[in-house]
Amino acid sequence: MESQLPISIKVNSLLSEEFSTLESIANRLESQLNFQTMTAGWYGDENNILNLCVSIESPEKFYDISIKTHSTVKSEFADDVIYLPDQMNNLHSCFVAITDVEQRLLCQHPKLLASFLDKKLIKVLNLIATELNFPPI
Secondary structure (H helix, E strand, C coil), X not given: CCCCCCEEEEECHHHHXXXXXXXXXXXXXXXXXXXXXXXXXXXXXXXXXXXXXXXXXXXXXXXXXXXXXXXXXXXEEECCEEEECCCCCCEEEEEEEXXXXXXHHHHHCHHHHHHHHHHHHHHXXXXXXXXXXXXXX
């Protein structure tokens, strides 16, 4: 039986097609970020474990999500991040866009993709940590 990690990362299929290494980078980051949040003490209460799904989205899909969640309780940390907390069920969602400008840069310099995504997701997780009164990673 396979158990789900507290933090999962999903990648938009259009972005996966554009960046062939994006899925493997996301899988590596998923493991790394789960480890970092564990060592930071995010999971001290085993009866109250945060479950967070982070979706890496194209600008178009992100815009659609932004419109659909317009009336929903959410936090917009930036124009490219939407955080949807569900404290009652402890099932949180976060949508992170790779903007048009970022896409162009990453297409020109594909070797930057891993470090770029690493830095962006750590920043987002630290913003979520602040919201939930967790220590930063």
